[in-house]
Amino acid sequence: MSDESSQFGRWLNDQIRMRGWNASQLAERAGLSKGTISQLINGRIQGRHAQLSTLESIARALNVSLITVLEQCGIDLGVSPYHPDIQTVADPHLIGLIRAILSLGQRERHVLLQNIIMLHHQQ
Numbered sequence: 001m002s003d004e005s006s007q008f009g010r011w012l013n014d015q016i017r018m019r020g021w022n023a024s025q026l027a028e029r030a031g032l033s034k035g036t037i038s039q040l041i042n043g044r045i046q047g048r049h050a051q052l053s054t055l056e057s058i059a060r061a062l063n064v065s066l067i068t069v070l071e072q073c074g075i076d077l078g079v080s081p082y083h084p085d086i087q088t089v090a091d092p093h094l095i096g097l098i099r100a101i102l103s104l105g106q107r108e109r110h111v112l113l114q115n116i117i118m119l120h121h122q123q
Helices: 003-018 023-030 034-042 052-062 066-072 092-102 106-122
Strands: none
Touching: 003 023, 003 034, 003 066, 023 034, 023 052, 034 052, 052 066, 066 092, 092 106
8 A cells, every 4th residue: 555545545434533423424424435435445456546526525425625635646737725716526617627737737727727816816
């Protein structure tokens, strides 16, 4: 198990325990199988290789931002989940944007996000 997969698995397990849940309860809340959650916790599926829809479901179930989940998977989007311009990941436009951003290289992601933030401030 790599450091990134074990980091995400530990983080996910900590999130479950902080809520007084178990893996089955997270799976139910996220609409995922217990096996998928267990594989993520144990690092058999690395977070960064999980389907985006799986990570979106986990973020919603945990009531955390998708950006937080992605960063815990070792995916650097170049923006803090606490940035004031990132209010919610329930917005389908933001989810679409994140999907597009993930297809870019790290430098391109950073430049794109900086431009989006700049345009937002001009509105």
